[in-house]
Each structure stands twice: as C-alpha cells, then as structure tokens.
Amino acid sequence: MAVVTVPRRKSRRVQPMANAKLVSGLALVVFFLLLILAHPLFQATIWDREFRVYDPFIGYDTQVVHPAGPSADHWLGTDSLGRDVVSMFTYSARYSVVVALSAGLAIGAASLLFGSIAAYKRGWIDSVVTHFSDAMVFLPALLAVYIIGVGQDPGEFGALAVGVTFGVLYGLGPATATVRAAALGVMAKPFIDVARLAGAGMTRTVTRHLLPHLVPHAAVQAMIGVAGAVTAEAFLAFRSGVGDNIGFGYLVFEGLTWGELFAGVLETPWWVMSTGAAGITLLAGAFFLIGAGLREIFDPHSLDPRKVD
Amino acid sequence: MSLVDTQEGAVRGPRIPWLVTFLARRGLWALITLIVYLAVVFILIQVWVPFNFATPARLAGPDAYQAALEALGLDRPLTERLFEFVGGLVTFDLGTSFTGDPVTTMIADTAPVTIFIFAVGALLAFVIGESLGRFGAWHRNWPTRSILSTIGVLFTTIFPPFLVFLIAFFLRDPFWDLREAMGLPIDSLEVWRDVAVEQNEVMLLMSLALLGAVIGGALVRIWAHRNRVRWVAASALPVTVVAAVVGVGLAGFGAEAIDLLYRSEMSQTVATGSPLLVLVGVVLITFGQVMFMMKVGIEDERNEDYVLTARAKGLTEEVVRDRHVARNALAPAIAGSFLALPTIIAGMVIIEFGLEVRGLSWAFFNAVETQDIPLIMGVLVVLGVMGIGLRVVADLVIAYLDPRQRRA
Numbered sequence: 001m002a003v004v005t006v007p008r009r010k011s012r013r014v015q016p017m018a019n020a021k022l023v024s025g026l027a028l029v030v031f032f033l034l035l036i037l038a039h040p041l042f043q044a045t046i047w048d049r050e051f052r053v054y055d056p057f058i059g060y061d062t063q064v065v066h067p068a069g070p071s072a073d074h075w076l077g078t079d080s081l082g083r084d085v086v087s088m089f090t091y092s093a094r095y096s097v098v099v100a101l102s103a104g105l106a107i108g109a110a111s112l113l114f115g116s117i118a119a120y121k122r123g124w125i126d127s128v129v130t131h132f133s134d135a136m137v138f139l140p141a142l143l144a145v146y147i148i149g150v151g152q153d154p155g156e157f158g159a160l161a162v163g164v165t166f167g168v169l170y171g172l173g174p175a176t177a178t179v180r181a182a183a184l185g186v187m188a189k190p191f192i193d194v195a196r197l198a199g200a201g202m203t204r205t206v207t208r209h210l211l212p213h214l215v216p217h218a219a220v221q222a223m224i225g226v227a228g229a230v231t232a233e234a235f236l237a238f239r240s241g242v243g244d245n246i247g248f249g250y251l252v253f254e255g256l257t258w259g260e261l262f263a264g265v266l267e268t269p270w271w272v273m274s275t276g277a278a279g280i281t282l283l284a285g286a287f288f289l290i291g292a293g294l295r296e297i298f299d300p301h302s303l304d305p306r307k308v309d
Numbered sequence: 310m311s312l313v314d315t316q317e318g319a320v321r322g323p324r325i326p327w328l329v330t331f332l333a334r335r336g337l338w339a340l341i342t343l344i345v346y347l348a349v350v351f352i353l354i355q356v357w358v359p360f361n362f363a364t365p366a367r368l369a370g371p372d373a374y375q376a377a378l379e380a381l382g383l384d385r386p387l388t389e390r391l392f393e394f395v396g397g398l399v400t401f402d403l404g405t406s407f408t409g410d411p412v413t414t415m416i417a418d419t420a421p422v423t424i425f426i427f428a429v430g431a432l433l434a435f436v437i438g439e440s441l442g443r444f445g446a447w448h449r450n451w452p453t454r455s456i457l458s459t460i461g462v463l464f465t466t467i468f469p470p471f472l473v474f475l476i477a478f479f480l481r482d483p484f485w486d487l488r489e490a491m492g493l494p495i496d497s498l499e500v501w502r503d504v505a506v507e508q509n510e511v512m513l514l515m516s517l518a519l520l521g522a523v524i525g526g527a528l529v530r531i532w533a534h535r536n537r538v539r540w541v542a543a544s545a546l547p548v549t550v551v552a553a554v555v556g557v558g559l560a561g562f563g564a565e566a567i568d569l570l571y572r573s574e575m576s577q578t579v580a581t582g583s584p585l586l587v588l589v590g591v592v593l594i595t596f597g598q599v600m601f602m603m604k605v606g607i608e609d610e611r612n613e614d615y616v617l618t619a620r621a622k623g624l625t626e627e628v629v630r631d632r633h634v635a636r637n638a639l640a641p642a643i644a645g646s647f648l649a650l651p652t653i654i655a656g657m658v659i660i661e662f663g664l665e666v667r668g669l670s671w672a673f674f675n676a677v678e679t680q681d682i683p684l685i686m687g688v689l690v691v692l693g694v695m696g697i698g699l700r701v702v703a704d705l706v707i708a709y710l711d712p713r714q715r716r717a
Contacts (some may be wrong), residue, residue, distance in 0.1 A: 020455065134338075135345035137647065138696040139689070140655035143673075144353055147685060150677050151360045174648040227466050228652050235659065238470055252471055277471035284466035292462075292601055296608070 022293030025223075028286030032093055039090035047087070056091035056246060059083045067258070067269035077271040080258035085251070085275050092247045096230055096283055099163040103229035104287075106167025107175050107222040112214055114172065115179030116206050119187050129180060136173030141166050142232040149236045159233060159247070166229040175221035182217040186210055216298035223291030227284040234280045248283075251276025327708075327715045335704055339697050346693045351394060354686055355387060361680045362407040381407055383682075394686070403687040407679070412687040415672055420691055421512045422584050423668035427657060427695055429519065430588050434595035439635075439642065441596065442603025446611075447630050461597030469656045472593065473663030476586050484586060488571060493564060500568045511565050515557060522553035531709070583666070590660040595653050602645035606638030613637075640707045640714065647703065650696055658692075 039056075047054035053061050060066075060082035061073070067080045076085035118129035145166050149157045186192065187210065195209045234249030255273025363377035378384045397404050403412035445457040464472075485495075494500060501508070526549035533542035557566050570585040610616070611634055619629045658670040665671075669688050676684035708715045 021458065131341055131345050135342045135349060137650060138342070138346050138654075138693045138700075139349060139353075140651040140658075140692075142652070142655035143658060143689075147354065147677055148358055151364070151680070170651070173651065178648065231466065231468060232655075234468055235470070238468075249468070252468060256470070256474060273471065273474065277468045280468040280471075281463060281466050285462045288462055288466050295605065 019293045019297055021289045021296065025286045025289030025291075025293060028282055028289070032097065032283055032286070035090045035093045036097065039087065039093075042087075042090070054084045054087045056083060056087045059087060067267070067272065069267070070271055076275050077269065079251075079254055079272045080262070080269060085272055088246050088251060089248070089275050089279060092250070093279070095159040095247045096233065096279070098159040099166075099229050099233040100226045100283070100287065102160050102163030103167035103170070104222040104226045106164050107171035107225040108215075108218045110168055110171030111175035111179040111221055112211060112218050114176045115183050115218075116210050116214060118176075118180045119183030120202060120206055120210065126180075129176065133173055133176040133180070136169065137177065139169065139173065141169040141173070142228060142235060144169050145232045146236060146239065150239065153240075154237075157236075162233045162236060163229055166232050167225065170225040170228060171221075175218065175225060178221050179214055179217050183210060183214055186213045216294060220291050220295045220298065223287045223294065227288040227291070230284040230287065231280060234276075248276040248279040251279070331705070331708055331715055335701050339701050343693060343697055346697070347398070347690065350686060350689045350693070351391065354682055354689075355390060358680065361682065364680070398690070403690065404683040406676075406684045407681045408684075412683050415684065416669070416687050416691055418509070419667060419669050419672045421509055421516065422666060423657075423661065423670065423691075424695060425512060425516050426584055426587050426591060426661065426666075426668065427654075428516070428699075430591035430595065430657070431653075431699060432523070433588070434592045435599050435643075435646070437592065438596035438599025438646075439603050439639070442600040442642070443607060443630060443635050443638075445600065446604040446607035447626075447634075457600070461600050463597075464593045465597035465601075467594065469590075469594070469659035470663055472590055473660055476590055476660075477664065480586055480589065484583065485571075488567075491567065493567060497568050497572055500564050504565055506562075506565075508565070508569060511562050512569055514560070514562065515566055515569070518553040518557050519550070522549040525549050583664070584668075587657070587661050587664050587666050587668075590664070591653070591657045594656040594660075595649075598649040598653070599642065599646050602642040603635075603638060605645070606642045607634055609641075610634045610637045636710060640711045643703050643707055647700060650699075654692055654696060 043049070043054065053059050061068075061078060061084070063073075064071070064078065066078050066082040068074060068078045070077045074084050074086065076089065078084055079088070114129050114133070118126040145162055148165060149162060192205065192209055195205050200208070234247055234252070237247040237249030238253045252273045255269050255271075255276065259268035259270075259273070361378075361383055362381055363374060363383060366377035367374045375384070382390070393404070401413065403416065406412050406415060441457060441461075445454055448454065489495065523546070526546035529545040529549070530542050533539070533545060557563065571583045607630075616629060616634060619633050624633075658673060661668045661670040662674050669691060672684060673688040675681070676688065704714075
C-alpha cells in the first residue's frame with residue numbers, strides 16, 4: 001500500500017519573531033523597562049539608605065574622590081558632584097519612556113487621522129494635507145522643539161510636553177506622507193467598494209475597513225519618529241542642563257562640561273557621558289530597529305512610488 | 310500605415326522635451342511647498358514660542374518690558390509683521406536682527422560653509438549608503454548583514470553632541486598632523502597673508518567647481534551611455550571631480566582651499582572646528598538611513614521575474630545586482646531617504662555648532678538662545694530652501710532613472 005504524503009503547504013502567516021531587527025529592538029526596550037524597575041529595587045535592597053549615598057540628586061559618597069571611575073561600589077562610577085551614575089541612569093530612564101510613549105501615540109494619532117481622511121476624501125482636502133506634509137518634512141522637529149523649549153524649565157516643558165510636541169510636528173510631516181500613500185493603496189482595493197455598496201458611510205468605512213490596514217504603517221512611522229523624540233528630549237536636557245530632570249542628555253552635558261572645566265586637573269569623566277550617550281543611542285536605536293523590522297514585515301513596498309499609487 | 314502616422318503626429322503637436330515640463334511642474338511644487346513651509350515657520354516662531362528677545366527686560370518692571378517690545382517692533386499686530394516678512398522675502402531682505410545687524414548679511418557670511426557641507430555631505434553619504442546597502446542586501450550571510458545593520462543603526466541614532474565629542478577626541482589631532490605633513494603653516498593668517506581674495510570667494514569657487522564637476526560628469530555619463538562608450542561612462546564622474554580639484558590647485562588657490570577645510574573663519578584659534586570634520590559627522594549620521602532604504606528596495610526587487618531571467622541568460626551576480634536590481638531599487642531609495650531629511654538637518658546643525666564652525670548653525674544657536682526672531686526665521690528659511698532644492702534635484706535624478714516618473 002503506497003503512502004502518499006501530501007506536502008504541507010507553507011504557512012503564509014507573518015512570523016514577526018523571525019525578524020532579527022524587531023526582536024533585538026524589543027529586547028532593548030524590555031531592558032530599559034527593567035532598568036526603571038531596577039532603581040526602586042536597588043534603593044530598597046543593596047543601596048545604602050541611611051546616608052542616601054545612592055540618591056540620584058543629592059547622593060555623595062565620602063569614601064572616594066569624585067569623579068570616580070567604575071568600581072565595585074559604583075558600577076559605572078560617580079559624577080563630579082559625587083552622585084552614583086547607575087542611580088542617575090536608572091532614575092532618568094523613566095523620563096525617556098514618557099517621551100517615547102507620548103511621541104509615539106501623537107505620531108500615530110496625527111498620521112492616521114490626516115492620512116486616512118486625505119485618502120478617503122481626495123480632492124482639495126487631499127491636496128491640502130499632501131502639501132502640508134510635504135512642507136513639514138523640511139522642518140526638523142528637533143530644532144522646532146528646541147526653539148519652543150529653550151528658556152523654559154522642565155516643570156513647564158517637561159518630558160511629556162516634549163514628546164507630544166515632537167510627535168505632532170513629526171506626525172504631520174513624514175508620518176502623514178507615508179500613511180496617506182499607503183491609504184491610497186488600500187482605497188483602491190475592491191473591499192472598500194463592497195463596503196460602500198453595502199451602505200457603509202464614511203465613519204464606518206474609515207474606522208472598520210481603512211484604519212486596520214493603516215495601523216502597521218503608522219506603527220513603523222511612530223517607532224522611527226520616537227527614535228528622534230528620544231534624541232530631541234536628550235538634546236533639550238543637554239542644552240539647558242538645569243532643573244530636576246536628570247535625563248540621559250543631562251548626563252552627557254554633565255560629563256562634557258565638567259570634563260572641560262577641569263581639563264588637565266582631573267580625569268575627564270568619560271564614564272558619565274558615555275553612559276548617557278549609550279542610553280540615548282540604545283533606546284533610540286531600539287525604536288528605530290522595531291520600526292525598520294515592522295516595515296520589513298508589513299510593507300516592503302512602502303517606499304516604491306510606483307507600487308503605492 | 311502612413312495615415313496612422315500622420316494622425317498621431319497631428320494629435321501630438323510640437324514635442325516639448327520632458328525635462329522642461331518636468332522642471333516646470335516640480336518648480337511649481339517647490340514654490341507651493343516653500344510657501345506652506347514659511348507659513349508654518351512664521352506661526353511657530355511668532356505665535357507659538359512663549360519667549361522673546363524682550364523677556365529679560367521683565368526683570369526691570371512692566372514699563373521697561375513694554376518699551377523693549379516697542380523698540381523691537383513686537384507690539385505690532387501679527388498681520389503687520391506678516392506683511393513685513395512676506396514683503397522682505399520678495400525683495401530678498403530678511404529684516405534686521407534684534408542685535409542690529411541685517412539678517413541677510415549675517416546669513417550671507419555664514420551660509421556658504423553650511424551649504425558646502427550639506428551638499429557634499431548629502432552626496433557622499435548617499436554614495437556610501439547606496440553601495441553599502443546594495444552590498445549588504447545582496448549578500449545573505451548573516452555576519453555581513455548584521456554587522457552592517459548594527460553600525461548603521463548606531464550611527465543613525467547616535468546622540469549628536471556625543472558624536473561631536475568622539476570626532477574632536479579621536480580625529481582632531483591626526484587631522485592637524487596631516488596639515489603639518491602637507492607643509493601648511495599652522496597659523497592660517499600666514500596662508501592668507503598675500504592673497505587678495507576673500508575666503509568666501511574661495512569657498513564659492515570650490516563649491517562651484519565641485520558642483521560643475523558633478524553636473525558635467527553626470528551629463529558626460531548620460532551622453533556616453535547613449536552612445537555606448539562604456540569606458541567613458543564609467544570614468545566620467547571621477548575624472549571631472551579630480552579635474553575640479555586639480556583646477557582649483559592650478560588656479561593658485563590650492564593652499565587656501567585646503568586651509569578652508571580646516572577652519573571657517575580666519576580669526577578662529579587653532580584648536581577649533583573644521584568643515585571637513587563636520588562633513589565626516591554628517592556622512593556618519595546619514596549613510597545608515599540611505600543604507601536601510603536601499604536594502605528595503607533591493608529586498609523588494611530581488612524576487613522579480615527579470616532577476617531570474619537575467620541569471621538564466623548567464624549574467625554574473627555583480628551585473629544582475631548593479632545593472633538590473635540596483636537601478637530599480639534606487640528611485641524608491643532616494644524617495645525614502647527624504648523622509649529622514651529633518652533628522653539629518655537637525656544633526657548637521659548640532660554637529661556644526663559643536664565643532665565650532667562659523668556656519669548657519671552658529672547664527673542659529675546664538676539666535677535661539679536669545680530668541681532673536683528675525684535671525685531664527687532667516688536661518689530656517691535658508692534651511693528650507695536648501696532642503697527643497699535638494700529634493701528637486703533628487704526628483705530629477707529619479708526621473709532620469711525611471712522614465713515612468715517623468716510624467717508623474
């Protein structure tokens with residue numbers, strides 16, 4: 001009796017976990033979330049509480065000369081004011097997450113709203129949205145956020161405000177342009193006509209049939225934009241360098257400034273600025289990787305003007 | 310047969326070259342985009358920003374603040390300021406800085422070095438990113454791909470001030486040693502002592518020579534491709550660029566030109582920034598973006614039928630990659646790279662400022678710190694014109710590569 005083996009059809013489902021970029025980006029984000037949890041955890045367990053040696057704002061270790069390089073007590077050394085770098089680093093990670101979340105949501109919301117309406121309505125609305133997003137591409141959101149934020153203290157223009165402002169400015173530019181192009185492609189599909197024939201109005205067509213197809217595109221743009229937002233917030237902290245917001249950018253500022261101030265007298269505290277810079281680059285890189293990975297999975301044709309329009 | 314021909318000819322009318330209609334269309338697009346961009350900039354600076362140049366005067370009391378506002382013209386209604394701004398733009402006059410100098414002169418003094426860095430940096434980064442992306446996407450072994458990707462992501466998302474530190478720390482000394490090795494005196498006043506021309510004129514000469522070389526090389530390349538003179542096509546660009554460099558040297562500006570790569574202003578002390586180091590920074594933060602766009606494009610094209618056909622007829626892998634796949638992937642890669650333009654311009658401005666080059670960013674940062682509104686607007690106008698200009702040039706390249714885009 002002959003056994004006929006039917007070759008199993010290859011699964012056509014998308015396998016996100018097979019994409020190295022996406023996986024490494026997600027792993028880095030998880031690492032930063034763990035860092036945030038690490039601060040209260042270390043504070044409660046291994047860090048001295050009596051003399052607040054590891055306080056991110058006022059900590060001072062009387063046992064060593066500051067700035068001190070990495071050691072067993074201070075894994076990443078201390079800064080010129082005697083504060084523990086690990087403590088500052090883990091404490092400030094929370095601001096970056098606030099920036100990332102608010103910017104990502106703002107980019108997603110702005111690009112989905114304007115991209116879908118432009119593609120659905122066409123005509124003059126589409127023309128206005130397209131020209132507007134074309135123009136916004138040339139306005140660097142980082143510089144705009146810097147212009148708005150300079151002279152304000154973190155209480156007035158904190159991580160949340162930076163994230164939302166950056167997100168709106170970026171979302172109206174490159175993100176809207178991309179999402180609109182993708183939406184035009186979806187609008188040409190037969191199921192949109194079917195939905196309209198079945199009597200669906202604008203709200204229903206857009207929310208039930210158009211938006212679900214656009215979310216991956218918006219997510220790609222949001223992730224790549226968030227990478228910029230993290231850098232922008234760090235840059236603002238780097239330039240203003242005051243207040244109680246000790247973000248990653250402040251660490252770089254601190255390291256550079258004190259290094260210049262005591263050039264030739266004390267060792268340049270490379271560990272302070274390297275920690276801050278590594279935090280910014282790794283976090284921004286994580287979101288950039290997630291965005292690039294999602295793009296490879298969901299819309300490999302997104303860049304080709306011939307295949308979109 | 311002849312009937313069909315005449316009918317077609319009658320319908321067509323006189324043929325206008327595609328270049329003319331294309332440039333007219335893109336020119337109109339550029340104008341509209343520029344107007345919208347300027348409107349956004351105006352609203353951002355004049356309405357949104359909560360601080361202005363007069364804010365420090367608040368410390369002296371409300372009367373002093375009001376007087377300062379009046380002196381700066383900030384108490385006037387917004388429409389009046391808008392008319393002044395638009396009127397100034399039409400006559401190429403960007404107003405007077407709050408420090409008293411005309412903005413147009415301040416920008417004319419600082420812009421050449423920035424435009425030089427931007428144009429050359431964008432071109433170099435594109436060439437490097439394009440070849441790395443082509444190479445990385447085609448080779449499927451994972452070490453090549455993941456190493457290229459990691460380096461690309463790291464430089465794309467690096468914190469610009471930290472990149473400034475790295476460049477200053479690792480590249481500055483070897484760079485100045487090189488100058489000594491070339492026999493140039495460390496003091497640039499010695500280089501410029503007996504020279505009659507201004508340094509901006511030499512900068513302009515360098516930029517024009519380089520631009521002429523690139524455009525001339527590209528035209529020769531197109532001509533050679535048409536007439537199938539392969540070796541001319543391959544060597545056109547390198548030869549014209551080398552000819553431009555030699556030409557600047559022969560014109561008697563060799564030492565001055567090299568000196569300009571070391572400083573943007575003669576009064577700068579020895580240790581400060583050089584346009585060439587900024588160029589290195591701009592290329593480093595840009596090439597990764599282009600590389601990723603190119604990789605996406607190649608991945609997209611490599612499974613098309615024509616690739617199979619090309620392989621089946623016995624073409625080598627390099628020929629399939631460079632002549633067939635890469636040419637198709639190039640247009641979307643250029644279009645996609647433009648979405649990264651805001652990040653790149655911002656990075657360039659920060660690096661230029663960090664390395665203390667007296668370019669646009671120097672004017673920009675000084676203006677922002679004091680909220681010197683006319684100067685901020687002036688710098689943003691120039692940055693916008695630069696970006697939109699580059700976009701039109703890139704569209705032209707896309708249209709040349711892909712005839713279908715000429716009518717779009």
